[in-house]
Amino acid sequence: MVSNILVIGASGGAIVARQLSESLPPTHRLILIERLNFAYHPISSLRGAVIPGFEENNFASFDNFFDKGSRHVVLSGTEVTKLGEDSVTISGEFEESNTIPFDYACLALGATYPVPGRPRSTSKEEGLENQRQMQRDIKAAKSILVVGGGPVGVEFVGEVRTQYPKSTGKAITLATSGGELIPGGWKKSLGQKIHTLLTSEGIDIKYNAKVNLPEDVEVGKLLPTLRSFELPDGGKVEADFVVMATGGKPNTSLVKQDHPEALNDMGLIKVEPTTLRVLDPKLGKYFAMGDCSDSPGPNTYFAVMQQAPVVVAHMNALAQGKGKASKAYKEPMNVMVVPFGPSQGHGQIGPFVMGSWVTSLGKGKTLFVPDFKKLYRV
Numbered sequence: 001m002v003s004n005i006l007v008i009g010a011s012g013g014a015i016v017a018r019q020l021s022e023s024l025p026p027t028h029r030l031i032l033i034e035r036l037n038f039a040y041h042p043i044s045s046l047r048g049a050v051i052p053g054f055e056e057n058n059f060a061s062f063d064n065f066f067d068k069g070s071r072h073v074v075l076s077g078t079e080v081t082k083l084g085e086d087s088v089t090i091s092g093e094f095e096e097s098n099t100i101p102f103d104y105a106c107l108a109l110g111a112t113y114p115v116p117g118r119p120r121s122t123s124k125e126e127g128l129e130n131q132r133q134m135q136r137d138i139k140a141a142k143s144i145l146v147v148g149g150g151p152v153g154v155e156f157v158g159e160v161r162t163q164y165p166k167s168t169g170k171a172i173t174l175a176t177s178g179g180e181l182i183p184g185g186w187k188k189s190l191g192q193k194i195h196t197l198l199t200s201e202g203i204d205i206k207y208n209a210k211v212n213l214p215e216d217v218e219v220g221k222l223l224p225t226l227r228s229f230e231l232p233d234g235g236k237v238e239a240d241f242v243v244m245a246t247g248g249k250p251n252t253s254l255v256k257q258d259h260p261e262a263l264n265d266m267g268l269i270k271v272e273p274t275t276l277r278v279l280d281p282k283l284g285k286y287f288a289m290g291d292c293s294d295s296p297g298p299n300t301y302f303a304v305m306q307q308a309p310v311v312v313a314h315m316n317a318l319a320q321g322k323g324k325a326s327k328a329y330k331e332p333m334n335v336m337v338v339p340f341g342p343s344q345g346h347g348q349i350g351p352f353v354m355g356s357w358v359t360s361l362g363k364g365k366t367l368f369v370p371d372f373k374k375l376y377r378v
């Protein structure tokens with residue numbers, strides 16, 4: 001009988017699934033489990049929420065992920081609801097059971113973000129319609145408030161301003177709780193260059209401006225009227241469309257419910273830093289990677305791409321009864337690319353701060369959509 005290897009979460013987890021499906025011995029089959037009924041591309045999500053037609057790039061089906069007749073399986077629209085030592089419980093049924101036994105499993109559960117960084121719906125059709133509605137709402141909005149001065153907030157104002165230049169009169173305010181843009185240990189000059197770019201594009205930047213949204217304000221939707229939001233210095237911002245870009249939270253409630261000791265105090269799954277194997281002995285058959293794990297380095301897709309081959313090497317070695325593989329995870333180089341629409345922006349590679357040309361070529365122009373489509377074979 002064939003044994004199961006599970007990958008739970010089909011964003012960064014899909015890279016592991018693709019590589020494992022090509023290398024697992026015939027004694028094992030891979031089951032990729034994803035709660036959404038589609039694959040989602042967060043990196044292009046902001047442009048998809050602003051520019052009509054672009055939303056199609058954020059979604060992919062799993063129909064061609066494995067070859068027809070492959071022994072490997074994608075269970076999409078299926079949530080893992082409980083983690084056992086050597087089986088998981090799922091929301092649906094697979095082979096007439098709601099539990100799936102496994103030899104080894106990889107947790108790639110990711111993070112939760114406000115829309116549009118993650119979709120509002122678990123159905124592709126609703127997800128697409130939500131983004132189309134957001135495009136219409138942004139078009140209709142007179143004044144847009146983006147809360148958060150990190151890369152997602154900056155990138156979002158860039159998408160809106162590129163589609164609706166200064167001459168359209170659409171007001172855009174970026175409010176951040178700190179005193180600089182792109183905080184978090186990146187070079188000060190990166191934030192300063194982005195400040196200059198945003199100011200030249202007519203973006204009103206409010207520093208040290210933590211915004212407490214009243215409960216009745218729905219983010220990512222056109223508000224019925226212009227609302228006034230108070231700032232800590234006594235100032236006010238008027239807006240009829242608000243987007244939160246204050247970062248993600250690890251999506252690890254599934255682990256917390258039965259294995260709280262497997263999490264660190266930030267809610268990340270604790271892993272051995274070179275093998276990415278979960279440290280909690282009750283979850284000894286699990287690996288964890290990406291935004292849900294405390295693997296060294298930033299939570300980025302770029303890091304996930306470096307982690308996937310490590311998990312694959314170790315799972316393959318275990319499936320072949322070889323024990324440990326020699327491949328070790330090393331923290332990737334610091335890379336931050338912050339486009340402002342397709343052709344402007346700034347970024348940092350290692351110690352070097354880059355301008356528009358490199359930023360556009362490195363990310364802004366394509367937002368890695370061709371790589372996304374290639375991974376899911378669409």
Ligand SMILES: Cc1cc2nc3c(=O)[nH]c(=O)nc-3n(C[C@H](O)[C@H](O)[C@H](O)COP(=O)(O)OP(=O)(O)OC[C@H]3O[C@@H](n4cnc5c(N)ncnc54)[C@H](O)[C@@H]3O)c2cc1C
Binds near residue numbers: 010291337
């Ligand atoms: C706007 C934006 C722009 C970005 N730009 C960049 C960039 O340019 N470069 C870069 O490197 N990174 C970028 N990132 C970060 C990058 O998107 C994340 O680091 C990456 O998506 C992490 O991948 P992941 O697989 O760990 O998590 P996620 O992408 O969050 O995927 C987790 C998956 O697991 C599924 N899942 C969760 N729980 C369950 C369950 N119980 N059962 C089944 N399935 C489940 C979810 O539905 C989801 O599909 C950006 C992020 C955003 C929001």
